[in-house]
Amino acid sequence: MSVVELAPVVKTIDVRRPAAEAFRIFTAEIGAWWPLATHTRAKTAAGETTVAVTIEPRVGGRIYETLNDGRELDWGVVSAFEPGALFAMAWSMGRPQTQSTDVSVRFEPLDEASCRVTLTHENWERMGEEAAKLREAYNNGWAGVFERGFGDYAAR
Amino acid sequence: MAYEKALATLADPTRRLIFERLRAGPLPVGQLAEGLPVSRPAVSQHLKALKGAGLVKDEPRGTARIYRIHAEGLAELRDWLDSFWGEALTSFKHHAENDR
Numbered sequence: 001m002s003v004v005e006l007a008p009v010v011k012t013i014d015v016r017r018p019a020a021e022a023f024r025i026f027t028a029e030i031g032a033w034w035p036l037a038t039h040t041r042a043k044t045a046a047g048e049t050t051v052a053v054t055i056e057p058r059v060g061g062r063i064y065e066t067l068n069d070g071r072e073l074d075w076g077v078v079s080a081f082e083p084g085a086l087f088a089m090a091w092s093m094g095r096p097q098t099q100s101t102d103v104s105v106r107f108e109p110l111d112e113a114s115c116r117v118t119l120t121h122e123n124w125e126r127m128g129e130e131a132a133k134l135r136e137a138y139n140n141g142w143a144g145v146f147e148r149g150f151g152d153y154a155a156r
Numbered sequence: 157m158a159y160e161k162a163l164a165t166l167a168d169p170t171r172r173l174i175f176e177r178l179r180a181g182p183l184p185v186g187q188l189a190e191g192l193p194v195s196r197p198a199v200s201q202h203l204k205a206l207k208g209a210g211l212v213k214d215e216p217r218g219t220a221r222i223y224r225i226h227a228e229g230l231a232e233l234r235d236w237l238d239s240f241w242g243e244a245l246t247s248f249k250h251h252a253e254n255d256r
Contacts, residue, residue: 033250039244119244
């Protein structure tokens with residue numbers, strides 16, 4: 001049925017960190033954990049690489065990536081910023097803000113040392129052609145992920 | 157890729173408007189055209205394009221045709237987004253639990 005086909009994308013993961021810390025790491029340290037080689041707007045074929053991702057910690061703040069040449073590419077605007085509980089953004093990835101999609105990330109304590117993180121992506125069908133570009137960057141980055149990322153991970 | 161055709165089809169603002177209107181439920185062409193800034197024949201043309209991209213389905217009901225969302229053309233995009241976010245969250249968990 002139509003409603004099911006357009007249902008939000010929902011992903012859940014349990015993290016061994018208190019909710020407040022998980023929220024801080026998710027937002028303040030996004031540049032350290034985000035898969036920069038595959039999940040950005042940088043045109044890797046044109047020599048662009050992403051060196052940083054920044055979330056401005058307030059409602060209305062920008063989310064953007066910084067390229068190796070210093071240019072900033074917008075990802076969207078913060079729509080909820082409740083430390084330890086909820087982060088949400090209007091995720092546009094270069095499209096007009098009117099066509100933005102809604103991503104929310106909820107942090108719920110499981111116990112004192114761990115939490116459940118639930119990401120919900122709604123209205124994703126508004127992604128438009130930007131999704132095709134994003135996916136292209138994603139596919140081009142795969143070789144790098146396996147050569148470097150997995151190698152580093154396996155060597156731990 | 158099927159989803160590229162679907163996305164290119166939805167790049168047109170009128171088509172996106174029609175598609176989003178169908179989110180609320182199936183409608184006949186006449187009702188769909190009400191309040192839209194384009195003629196009914198134009199709406200029919202847009203519906204044909206949406207149908208060709210696997211985004212809507214139609215079926216006869218009496219003398220009218222009823223249109224409903226059929227997001228097969230977007231299934232691939234949805235699957236891709238599902239893995240996109242899955243990988244991002246896995247990467248987050250790895251960093252949060254290991255890099256202190």
